[in-house]
Amino acid sequence: xxxxxxxxxxxxxxxxxxxxxxxxxxxxxxxxxxxxxxxxxxxxxxxxxxxxxxxxxxxxxxxxxxxxxxxxxxxxxxxxxxxxxxxxxxxxxxxxxxxxxxxxxx
Amino acid sequence: xxxxxxxxxxxxxxxxxxxxxxxxxxxxxxxxxxxxxxxxxxxxxxxxxxxxxxxxxxxxxxxxxxxxxxxxxxxxxxxxxxxxxxxxxxxxxxxxxxxxxxxxxxxxxxxxxxxxx
Numbered sequence: 428x429x430x431x432x433x434x435x436x437x438x439x440x441x442x443x444x445x446x447x448x449x450x451x452x453x454x455x456x457x458x459x460x461x462x463x464x465x466x467x468x469x470x471x472x473x474x475x476x477x478x479x480x481x482x483x484x485x486x487x488x489x490x491x492x493x494x495x496x497x498x499x500x501x502x503x504x505x506x507x508x509x510x511x512x513x514x515x516x517x518x519x520x521x522x523x524x525x526x527x528x529x530x531x532x533x
Numbered sequence: 534x535x536x537x538x539x540x541x542x543x544x545x546x547x548x549x550x551x552x553x554x555x556x557x558x559x560x561x562x563x564x565x566x567x568x569x570x571x572x573x574x575x576x577x578x579x580x581x582x583x584x585x586x587x588x589x590x591x592x593x594x595x596x597x598x599x600x601x602x603x604x605x606x607x608x609x610x611x612x613x614x615x616x617x618x619x620x621x622x623x624x625x626x627x628x629x630x631x632x633x634x635x636x637x638x639x640x641x642x643x644x645x646x647x648x649x650x
Contacts, residue, residue, distance in 0.1 A: 428594070461636040463577075470627055470640035471569075471577065477634040514577055518635040521591045523567075525577040 429453050429517050433526030440531060444505045448513055448529045450498045456519035462491055462500045463514045465528075471514065475500065502531070534558040536566075536628050536641035543647045549616040552644045554628030561609040562586040565631035568602065568613045570624040571643075578624075582631065583611055615646075623648045 430453035458478035463471035475491035490501040515526040539553040568580040581592035583602040604611045625643040632638030
């Protein structure tokens with residue numbers, strides 16, 4: 428299976444901050460990375476697909492970048508509703524895998 | 534688009550569980566349905582997917598031989614059955630509709646499966 432190594436595992440930030448979360452694949456996966464946000468007790472929510480494409484309805488403060496093996500999710504101007512756990516996911520392989528998650532805390 | 538899952542289940546070790554996921558608001562046969570689970574306090578784990586049009590499935594190697602995904606086209610419902618349950622199968626199980634780049638763009642509300650003797 429393709430491994431997705433996500434970092435950091437947690438980050439402390441303040442309202443208005445810019446946060447970057449990284450994800451590294453164990454092999455090249457083109458642009459087959461998606462990013463999700465999950466809040467406690469809720470299902471994950473798709474933010475970014477195909478590494479850089481903003482899902483419909485998602486605020487423009489979320490930005491995806493990267494290709495090959497290194498990817499990033501950047502959140503600009505942190506808002507109260509952005510404090511959550513974020514996961515990357517590779518869909519290059521039929522057998523999809525997720526990163527371990529990054530908790531964004533106040 | 535809505536995916537509505539069946540209710541919480543409590544099972545004994547060694548038993549099987551079958552979770553349903555009813556889709557609405559889109560053309561059921563046009564999009565894969567994925568199944569993902571999340572153990573308490575842990576991350577997301579993909580179990581597999583089903584093509585509602587053909588019934589074809591792809592399973593994560595870890596669950597091969599223990600998971601079965603099926604669909605009922607008239608009722609736009611997919612099912613995920615996991616057999617030989619162990620304590621480490623206790624988790625919230627989610628179904629999700631496939632979107633662009635095989636992402637999961639709409640999710641069910643989750644089904645809690647508890648495994649206890």
